[in-house]
Amino acid sequence: MQSISFRNEVVNVNLFKKPDWLALKNPLTKVPILEFDGKLVYESLITAEYLEEAYPATCPLNSTDPYQRARDRIYVELFGKVILYLFLVLVPIYLFYYVR
Numbered sequence: 001m002q003s004i005s006f007r008n009e010v011v012n013v014n015l016f017k018k019p020d021w022l023a024l025k026n027p028l029t030k031v032p033i034l035e036f037d038g039k040l041v042y043e044s045l046i047t048a049e050y051l052e053e054a055y056p057a058t059c060p061l062n063s064t065d066p067y068q069r070a071r072d073r074i075y076v077e078l079f080g081k082v083i084l085y086l087f088l089v090l091v092p093i094y095l096f097y098y099v100r
């Protein structure tokens, strides 16, 4: 969002206690979610591609090199999996130590 520099509001979501409205914005109940003009886009890579296509005159978010774009997608996929496993480990620890 900063690299294409337009005004935006960040809404933080407590993923340990997801608000009901989250499922209305993203059926996967995951963040990030981009909301604008009553429209919703989610999934990080799709959101980045949307922003680049919607605002082509601004700073490009993706490489123009197809190989580099493929590598970047691989990193995003891997990162998503690592985050998922981290989440699966951290949530029980958080619940055990902090929620009683």
Ligand SMILES: N[C@@H](CCC(=O)N[C@@H](CS)C(=O)NCC(=O)O)C(=O)O
Binding pocket: 015, 029, 030, 031, 032, 042, 043, 044, 045, 080, 083, 084, 087
């Ligand atoms: N594939 C999604 C993954 C998003 C994701 O896993 N977000 C995490 C936070 S970084 C999340 O919302 N976790 C909550 C959950 O998995 O229930 C993307 O690329 O946007």
